Amino acid sequence: MTESTTGAIRLVAEREIRTFLRAKGFWIGLGVIIVGLFAISVLPSLFGGEATKVAVVGVAAQAVPDTMDAVEAGSVEAAEELVRSEEVEAAVVPDGGGLRVIALTNPPTDVLGALTTAPPVDLLEPAEIGSGQRQLVVTVFGVVFLMFGMGGMAIAQSTVTEKQTRVVEILVSAVPVRALLAGKVVGHTLLTLGQVVVLAVLTPVALKIGGQDELLTLIAPALGWYVPFLVLGFLLLSSLWAVAGSLVSRQEDLGSTTGAIVTLVMVPYFLVTFFNENPAVMTLLSFVPFSAGVAMPVRMFTGEAAVWEAVLSLGVVAVTAVACLALANRLYAGALLQTGGKMGLKAAWSNPD
Structure with a gap:
């Protein structure tokens, strides 16, 4: 590439940069990106979906609020299978005189927050992230x-x-x-x-x-x-x-x-x-x-x-x-x-x- 061609490229590039830096649309677009970044970081709840599906066994069903989609399971093993197959986000099962939550990779914060007490959580496949x-x-x-x-x-x-x-x-x-x-x-x-x-x-x-x-x-x-x-x-x-x-x-x-x-x-x-x-x-x-x-x-x-x-x-x-x-x-x-x-x-x- 000759020096004259390089100079021409630089002149055109400078012209494009000056033109767009003077345009309101450029700054509006950048502002939208910045606002979006803060919105995604600050308001992650916006990306929530439908009601959380939870497997329940026996009396554990009484601890799950109506805002969640409770799926009856006949046993703890059956509830674990529902979790492994990802048909439900978590399972709430009896544990002695209390309850226990079973999840696949991460503690289900929405489920734990909805229960009246905070039961122990068993992770079947713990994830780092x-x-x-x-x-x-x-x-x-x-x-x-x-x-x-x-x-x-x-x-x-x-x-x-x-x-x-x-x-x-x-x-x-x-x-x-x-x-x-x-x-x-x-x-x-x-x-x-x-x-x-x-x-x-x-x-x-x-x-x-x-x-x-x-x-x-x-x-x-x-x-x-x-x-x-x-x-x-x-x-x-x-x-x-x-x-x-x-x-x-x-x-x-x-x-x-x-x-x-x-x-x-x-x-x-x-x-x-x-x-x-x-x-x-x-x-x-x-x-x-x-x-x-x-x-x-x-x-x-x-x-x-x-x-x-x-x-x-x-x-x-x-x-x-x-x-x-x-x-x-x-x-x-x-x-x-x-x-x-x-x-x-x-x-x-x-x-x-």
């Missing part, structure tokens, strides 16, 4: 990645605006098309890094206010992996957003080219959210470039993945990002100066830049 902590980390990692991934839409909108106002013709007369693409990607990646730094500073504050101080110690190693995954994931998606913007000439047509990218952002997020307790699915998602940014850091947090797996996964995302940038470079150059409607990928690929 509580299910509540796991869900909190999955939610935070997933939501942040989703918001940054969708934030790449700004690159597509910026590209379309430049085409629609014919500003792009002035820009390409001053800098090469490839430098224009690279500058946009670099500029928005730096903006993303800046927002990550802000979140890194505020996260301990949010966890402390939410009474999750100990979680920070547990999550710190996973954060070390999450940041590079987040940046590389954004780099991967940003090139695709830029191509989506270059294929159309009006903002109204942008939805026709961004649908596939929105799917690539949304589907992995929902898969990780719904299957985060399924080791086989999470292992698979850890090596799919578009979902690895959330799945692998979560597995590192829970101790389910080795360091070599994280390195390999990061390499897969990096290689995919480079390949997408190379592909985007050709498509972007072929479509940027074309006006008059939506341009197909085949036409953009074949069009000489």
Whole structure:
């Protein structure tokens, strides 16, 4: 890369950064992310579901409040089987003159809090990390990645605006098309890094206010992996957003080219959210470039993945990002100066830049 090209990339990147730092939408978006971070940390109860199902044996049923879904079991052994099969969250069984609670991996705080007395708890498969902590980390990692991934839409909108106002013709007369693409990607990646730094500073504050101080110690190693995954994931998606913007000439047509990218952002997020307790699915998602940014850091947090797996996964995302940038470079150059409607990928690929 020549010095002039490097300088052109820097100029475009600086222009993108200045433009978005002056935009109200950028600060509103960052504010929403920060508010969401504090809300997730402080209000974990918002993620609660339906009534807790509890297995009961004999007279233990009298101690379970009506707000819980009590499932009758014929014996303590039968109640344990219901817990092991995860048909119920816990079992409340007689224990001499009192009660005993049986759970699978973690003490069921909601069950214990609902009982009039605090009985001893037997854990069948004790876990180092509580299910509540796991869900909190999955939610935070997933939501942040989703918001940054969708934030790449700004690159597509910026590209379309430049085409629609014919500003792009002035820009390409001053800098090469490839430098224009690279500058946009670099500029928005730096903006993303800046927002990550802000979140890194505020996260301990949010966890402390939410009474999750100990979680920070547990999550710190996973954060070390999450940041590079987040940046590389954004780099991967940003090139695709830029191509989506270059294929159309009006903002109204942008939805026709961004649908596939929105799917690539949304589907992995929902898969990780719904299957985060399924080791086989999470292992698979850890090596799919578009979902690895959330799945692998979560597995590192829970101790389910080795360091070599994280390195390999990061390499897969990096290689995919480079390949997408190379592909985007050709498509972007072929479509940027074309006006008059939506341009197909085949036409953009074949069009000489």
